[in-house]
Amino acid sequence: MGVVLLVLFTGLDLAFPLPSAPQYSPLVLAADGSVLHAYLNPTQKWRMKTELREITPVLRKAIIEKEDRWFRWHFGVNPVALVQAAGRNLFGRGRTTGASTIPMQVARLLEPKERTLGNKLLEMLRATQLELHYSKDEILQLYLNLVPYGGNVEGVKSAALLYFQQTPDYLSLAQTVTLAIIPNRPRGLILGQNNAAVLRERNRWLRRFGAAGLFPRQDVEDALLEPLDVQRHAAPTLAPHLSRRLVRQFPRQAIIRSSLQRGKQSKAEDLTRNYVRRLHELGITQAAVLVVSNRTRQVEAYVGSADFHDFGSQGQNDGVVAVRSPGSTLKPFLYALAMDRGLVTPKLLLPDVPTNFQGYRPENFDKHCNGEVTLERALAYSLNIPAVRVLNQLGVPTFTDKLHQAGFQSVTRNRTRLGLSSILGGCGASLEELTNLYVTLAAGGRYEGLQLVAPPAATPCPQAPSPEVKEKLTASFSSAKKSSGPLLSLSAEGNREDKATRREPAGQQLISPAAAFLTTDILAQLTRPDLPLGAASSLRLPKVAWKTGTSYGRRDAWSIGYNREYTIGVWVGNFSGQGSPALTGADVATPLLFDLFNALAYNSPNDWFAPPAALDFRLVCAETGLVPGENCPNQVIDYFLPGVSNGQRCQHQREVLVSADGGFTYCRACAPAAGFRRELYPNLLPEVAAYKEARGIAYRRLPPHNPQCQLVRTDAERAPSITSPTPNTEYVLNRREQQQLLLSCTTPSEVRQVYWYVNDQFLRAAAATERVFFQPTPGPLKISCADDHGRNTNVLVTITELD
The missing domain is CATH 1.10.3810.10 (Biosynthetic peptidoglycan transglycosylase-like)
Structure with a gap:
């Protein structure tokens, strides 16, 4: 009889299939289950x-x-x-x-x-x-x-x-x-x-x-x-950008539980909206904010724009995922990678002088150079030239490969075309990508993807059903298996765990915990120019490590900070791409960052990052940041990575044979048997010496070489280095404006004079640091520079004239 009934009801299902499932209003919930947004x-x-x-x-x-x-x-x-x-x-x-x-x-x-x-x-x-x-x-x-x-x-x-x-x-x-x-x-x-x-x-x-x-x-x-005084209210509309994103990502789910914390989301939206209102008179109309829990990688606040309904300022654009120029925000990651490669340590001195990197001439934000600076100062002051020098030493492919591993999609698509300018904002990045990069620093260098959806709650084991219920369930299941009705998944829809919502344990160590700690230690310093005016004396200054960034043309201002518990990323600008003179990370992005930390993370534990066991201390020469050599009386303590950091000995001074009157130096070949003395002179890099000469900065300069020396010294490594023009480059000049070409070079400190040649024809003699201008003729040119020690360098360029 049961089989007959089962066949009858199965036939009923086939003849009259169940109606389609109801079409529900998509709901996006907060992590606590409250409704954030309804459609x-x-x-x-x-x-x-x-x-x-x-x-x-x-x-x-x-x-x-x-x-x-x-x-x-x-x-x-x-x-x-x-x-x-x-x-x-x-x-x-x-x-x-x-x-x-x-x-x-x-x-x-x-x-x-x-x-x-x-x-x-x-x-x-x-x-x-x-x-x-x-x-x-x-x-x-x-x-x-x-x-x-x-x-x-x-x-x-x-x-x-x-x-x-x-x-x-x-x-x-x-x-x-x-x-x-x-x-x-x-x-x-x-x-x-x-x-x-x-x-x-x-x-x-x-x-x-x-x-x-x-x-x-x-x-x-x-x-x-109980009174009844009710009226119809608008549907909840918190987190509109993330809600739209999740509904598009999970179109079949009626209920999507996000990772957002309702209180933090509401507070972040209010702070961002009110802050941007004060910036309108400066021509700044938008901002975006991302708040991430470092422990879980869950996004707890997501503000895509200052006002979703501000159509005049394109408020429906999502500033969290928009690809913009990151400015200087990638520098901490670069220095951390360089530390892991043993290239740098915090006290290492880096040249900060005008430099030509194969045709690329970066400038610092304030157009000023400092001669030589430690790495920690270069990062704290966000200097551009030292950062480009370190990237040139590390290698652009190594840097972009790491960004690819960190989920930078625009970098991944364009990494074969990126160059040294990528460290100064010459690549594309989103607030989401940059914020997670700083979460990686806070997590000791371990990278994982951000979580936008809350992990599914554990389901308790149900009690065994009674025999009667078992019998009904069995019959229902048998019929349901044969039915094609789409209502089958109705009770499970929205509660099931979608594959895309699972928190995968995958992660990778992009940088070492030691390099992450050293970078954090530098970013937490308060002696820096991007500290907002008056913030140092404020009692509400949060304990955070942070970095600012400003894109070319002042179109994007960034400030991203973190402590042990949270990482907060802030972008301020205009979705139209229009710049503003006031748009800098320090002036307009960091104040909002500090407000958010004080409002959202005020009860965070006071404990700070501790140095990992892999780090150690050593004495280094204060003049170079290298392991002290024979002539390094001034020494300071520096962190280093044992077995990784460079162990090169300092040679910031070199012993020179000087005539009795100090008028000239001897080489080993021309030194007399007596009548000379040994003295120590600064062993500067040629570009640093040239910078000091050009700026009139006093330093102990090496006397000229013995004029009676018969030895011709033409070692290529000491030959002049032509910094302008750039080798193998085409220069397009305007004939009507009578534009000229610049000739400049860097030389060792003993060089006093150089001689310029064009197509093997003598042009003129000049001081080693002098900038020479001349009007070239169209066509290929061979530019030669010889110093007063007989060393020579050539470059080839092409000149094109336009009427």
């Missing part, structure tokens, strides 16, 4: 899905008592109620009813039809079919998701949020009963319009429920005293 469904209705956990015992009792008292006992159709309704309708006694059960109402709500006897019979068949496919709780869930509340509001969750601004599981008894009584009269009992009528009906049903012993007497008395 209309495709039919322009507010139909927010009520989850099983949101159907409270109070709501369950009120709906079942009012709509279908025998819901738990019948199989979709109540025969007793049918007979009673038929008698009332036939003999005209009592209220005319249709004896509709909750499953029958669900069938009618899924497939609205005219109320006829034939359609009533079809509802009964559908109700029985639903009973075979779903549990009682799932049928009740469907009913509560479809019941009308007037206008375009459907479902108890939609009504609870739009009228009471709470989800159903947070409603009081009076509010729950209010929502239970409206579906039968959605046009007559309209919340916000005729609250008095709704209140009378609510209290009538409360008394009935109290008389039936459905709820405790005291609870009913308290509910009767």
Whole structure:
């Protein structure tokens, strides 16, 4: 008999497949389950899905008592109620009813039809079919998701949020009963319009429920005293940019639980909106903010623009994912990589002088050079020339490969075309990518992707069902397997774990914990130019490590900071790309960063990053930052990575043989047997010596070589280095403006004079640091420079003239 029934119902499923699943309003939740943002469904209705956990015992009792008292006992159709309704309708006694059960109402709500006897019979068949496919709780869930509340509001969750601004599981008894009584009269009992009528009906049903012993007497008395002063509110619209992003990413999920913390999100939106309002008079209209928990990598606040509805300033653009010039924000990552390669340590001195890197001539932000600076000062003061020098030494491919591993998509697409300018903002990056790079520094150099969706909660193991329930479940499952009805996944939709939402354990160590700590230690210093005016004396200055950045043309201002608990990234600018004189990271981005830290992370632990065991101390020469040599009386303590950091000995001074009167020097070949003395002279790099000469900076200069020396010294390594023009370059000059070509070079400190030649024809003699200009002829040119020691260098260029 069971097999026959199974075949019959399977045939019913094939002949009359279940209706399509309801189209729900996409909901984006905060990590705590509260609704952040709601959207209309495709039919322009507010139909927010009520989850099983949101159907409270109070709501369950009120709906079942009012709509279908025998819901738990019948199989979709109540025969007793049918007979009673038929008698009332036939003999005209009592209220005319249709004896509709909750499953029958669900069938009618899924497939609205005219109320006829034939359609009533079809509802009964559908109700029985639903009973075979779903549990009682799932049928009740469907009913509560479809019941009308007037206008375009459907479902108890939609009504609870739009009228009471709470989800159903947070409603009081009076509010729950209010929502239970409206579906039968959605046009007559309209919340916000005729609250008095709704209140009378609510209290009538409360008394009935109290008389039936459905709820405790005291609870009913308290509910009767609760006022009803409600109106329709707008749907929640927090985190509009992330909500839109997640809805597009998971189009089949009715409910998406994000990683955002509601309080932090609301505070970040308010701070950003109010801050940008004060910048409008400076021609700055937008900002974006990202707040990340370093421990979980979960994004806890996501502000894509100052005002999503500000169409004049393109507020619907998402500044978190927009690709912009990162300015100087990549420098900490570069120096950390260079530390891991043993190229630099914090106290190492780097040249900060005008330098030509194969045709690329970077400048510092303030157009000023410092001669030589330590790495920690170069990073703290965000100097450009030392950063380009370190990148040139590390290698652009090594740097861009690491950015590729860190998820920089624009860099990945263009890394074969990127050059030295990438460290100064010559590549593209988003706020999301940059913020996660600093999360990586805070995490000791370990990289993982950011989490926008909260991890699924652990599901408790259910109790074993009774034998009767087992039998029904088995029969339902057998029928459901053969059915093609799309409602099968209805109760699981939105609660299942999508593959894309899983937190994968994958991660990689991009930089060592030691290099990450050293970089953090430098970024936490307060003696730096990008500290906002007056911030150093402020009692609300947060303990953070941070870095600012300003793109070329002052189009983008960045400030990204972190402590042990949080990393916060801030971008300020205009989506149009228009620059502003006031748009710098220090002036307009860092104040907002500090405000966010003080508001969102005020209760963070005070503990700071501790140096890892792999780090050690050593004494280094204060003049170079290298391991002290024979002539290094001034020494300081510096961190280093044992077995990794460069162990080169310092040679900042060299011993020179000088004549008795100090007028000239001797080489080993021409030194006399007596009548000379040994002295120490600075062993400067040629470009540093040339910078000091050009700026008139006093230093102990090496005397000229012995003029009587007969040895011709033409070692190529000491030959002049031509810094202008750039080798193998085409120069386009305007003939009418009579433009000239610059000749310049760097030489060893003993060189006093150089001689310039053009196409092997003598041009003129000049001081070693002198800048020479001449008007070239069109065509190929050979530029030669010889010094007063007989060493020579050549470069080839092409000159093109335009009329």
